[in-house]
Amino acid sequence: MKLGQCIKAGALGLSLFCLSQANAQVFENERFKFGIKGGYSLSSIAPTSKKNVWNDGQDHRNGFYAGVVAEYSLTREKGASIQLEVLYSQQGVKYKEDVPFIGQASYTLEYDYITVPVLAKIYVIDRVALYGGPTIAFNVNDKSVLKIDHVESSFNNDINKVDVLATAGVEVTIFDGIYVEGRYNHGLKSVFKDAGNNFNNSNIQVGVGFKF
Template sequence: MKKLFIAAILFVSGSTALMAQSELAFGIKGGVNFANFTGDGGDGFDDDNARTSFNIGALVEIPVTERFAIQPEVFYSGQGFDLVQRDDEQDTEFQLNYINVPVLAKLYLVKGLYVEAGPQIGFLVDSQLDGPNGSVDIDEDNFNDIDFGGAVGLGYKFDGGLYLNGRYTQGFSDVYDNGDNVDTDALDAKNGVFSASIGFIFN
């Protein structure tokens, strides 16, 4: 996994080097995730069972025109879904955690207000079943190491660099590995994540 993380960093670094002539703006971000699986596996996945987790990372905003920019990011993202929800105790969570690398096209509609969209690649970091009695590691061979997806979002950047962002990311790849011992037709599942983040771009 360390090699995948290094590859993600190099990917973002390479993207910025290709457009070094632009005025780059580096930033940081963090926020909350509401993650679930989408698909028809088993009895299907209920949106009420979304796992609540967090995201944290860094970004580079690369201006192309006054209103258009390219924004590669690298961030840690807690994903998965809740197997069991309890009112008075800790939920039992199916946890899949990723290092995600989206490359977004960012269009400012008016001053500060922008929309964004673009592809994303995710690298699986760890997989666990977490509940009131502690955490148990799940064999990562059961899951695909790479997750391809697409993201769309809306945000507002204030004067000074502070910004707010809401985003939905839909995975295109199956979560489960297509191995000999796994019936992926019965376990059709893809990542789906709503995220709300706050960040700062150093202009």
């Protein structure tokens, strides 16, 4: 083979190699998606035992959640992926009980967490995914208020600063990068230390997000 032909063949081979590497890099970059999300959170603290005053007049806390998300695809086509999130989540409960000789007392427990869900996600069809996995929650605010006859006072509950929850939900892409989601989180640890019964965090979250 002449020198010119060798140079041309080498240049062609180098070009094909560079093109394949570029395509591989593009694919690898497309595997990662980052984004933001936020929405409405309806929370409660559910006792394990139903024989408890917390079930009388129990209500939910209305709040929000918001944060960042990163998703890594395990397959070339949309099939399976791992999703990691860091969220600020408002949780808690409101409930009432009758106190003898005093009247009705209302309690408002506002517990806010930084949560870190680690989720396995399966795309059942192109734009619809089911996911589930554990969530680690770190308490960053615990505010408890007792109200009797329009008189309010704050008090402290001895709560666990770290919680573990089971998370399951669905995500639906409505436009490129824009999606809506709904999920349920259920605590696997008691919210309170040394509680006679376990009181578990429980919340439903509905929100919207964007990935790029």
